[in-house]
Amino acid sequence: MKVHLKIKRFNPEKDSKSWWGEYDVNVDPTDRVLDALHLVKWYQDGTFNVRRSCAHGVCGSDAVRINGQNRLACKVLIQDIVKNDGDTITVEPILGLPVIKDLIVDMEPFFDHYKSVMPYFVNDEALPADGRERLQNIADRERYDQGTKCILCACCTTSCPSFWLNDDYVGPAAVVQAHRFIFDSRDRAAEERLKILNEQMGVWRCRTAFNCTNACPREIPVTQLIGEVKKALATGEIR
Amino acid sequence: MSAISSTPTVRKAAAPPTFETRMWQFMRLSGVLLIPLVWIHVALKDVIVGVHAIDLNYVQKIWAITAWRVYDMALLAFAFGHGMNGLRHVANDYFHSKSAQKIMAWAILIGWIVITAIGGIAIIGGVNMP
Structure with a gap:
């Protein structure tokens, strides 16, 4: 299925303020949001950054704000947050901590x-x-x-x-x-x-x-x- | 043998109570008291009597009963105190420096004392009809 990703982007070397990057990716319903983010980074825009380590809900490094709720990108299945083909998923850095780049915050x-x-x-x-x-x-x-x-x-x-x-x-x-x-x-x-x-x-x-x-x-x-x-x-x- | 006991150990660990501990306890107590105090007030003044029927005569009549004066005093002390302490917490959302927080806390405290005093004097003094 196709999902439309709306990702909050920020590069401190280039941007004075954050902006929304929009990407369409093909995923399986049982893929995770992290997989969709990987597709963006690996195949569409290598400058995009997200932090992750174990990618299996144990290390806790990929906490992001998905559709307005704090979640681990590696634990949220696409099928649990979108209903139809082409639906939008918004992904932002978690709030209240300084953003280093894109979805990465200073912990x-x-x-x-x-x-x-x-x-x-x-x-x-x-x-x-x-x-x-x-x-x-x-x-x-x-x-x-x-x-x-x-x-x-x-x-x-x-x-x-x-x-x-x-x-x-x-x-x-x-x-x-x-x-x-x-x-x-x-x-x-x-x-x-x-x-x-x-x-x-x-x-x-x-x-x-x-x-x-x-x-x-x-x-x-x-x-x-x-x-x-x-x-x-x-x-x-x-x- | 303690290792197979199934009840958790109860321990004493007293951190000296601070102003914040006391205020939290006050907020809990006043919060519980506000439920009957406010609902009875709303039911009586807004539904049974009606705001348009409240005048000096009504106030004089109801304050002739000491219990209503005690009731209004409790409402003033707990509702207003609860609200003002809430305001102090909210103020700290917007004033981040220690000095600004201190100034705000004092301003709120003075405001609380002045308005409570005016309300208290009115309740104790009662209504003097011309």
Whole structure:
């Protein structure tokens, strides 16, 4: 089938502002949007750029805005977003981060927020007597399971209206990462992380728009996890 | 053996409450209270009595009952406080520098105090018919 791709283009060396590039490509309904983007780059315009690595929904590097929604280009099938032959698909870079070129954005501000919440395991207590791993019951392991699914694609943070309007906000992805360790019963730095998030540009900037939950390609209930961090802050209890 | 227990461990982790923590709690509390406060207000003033029938006589009559004064005071405190704190958050969408945010927060706080005071004085003072 034929699809019409409308891609937001920007080359900082040539363009003063972004523009729409339009391309017709022949694809199978079971192809992914990433395949269609490859057809443009490989056969129509080699100057077009999109970032991707694994191309199978694991690395999270090809987050783009497809028909107005943040998605991984490698996980969206053509048949799921177009109905008829010749239908248009719009593809833009994710919002709220500086565009480097075409669909590629600068992820550094996103990773700065990620790093700010101490996204690593902290426990300086002595090792268990057998010198092996710190055991955890099934319920304790399940408690933070959702957060472990995050692939840092930035689909959630860049779909958040609070982040669009003020990029000082740590953003949903950073809160999810903090949640993953705050709710890990083996970790000992929950208070420090909660302190970092207990600011207006921390967890309190979330206005429960739920865009993040809708955007997450890993189906993490992002807004719920943010709510759990808020509750931990309000009650002083991690449960 | 704890490794096969099936209930999650409850831990204490108290980050010292900040102004933002308190305001979030206030927004939750006032948000819940606003549901009955506002709907009763709308039903009474707009549907049962009707805005065109509200005059000084009506206000004097309803404020003769202390409970209605308490009700209006609660509506003023929670609805207006909720709205003004919301406005402070919205202002931060557009004012990004720390100093501008501070000025806006103070302006909103002063506006909130002045208007709440005027409303409070009116409710406590009641209606003095000429």
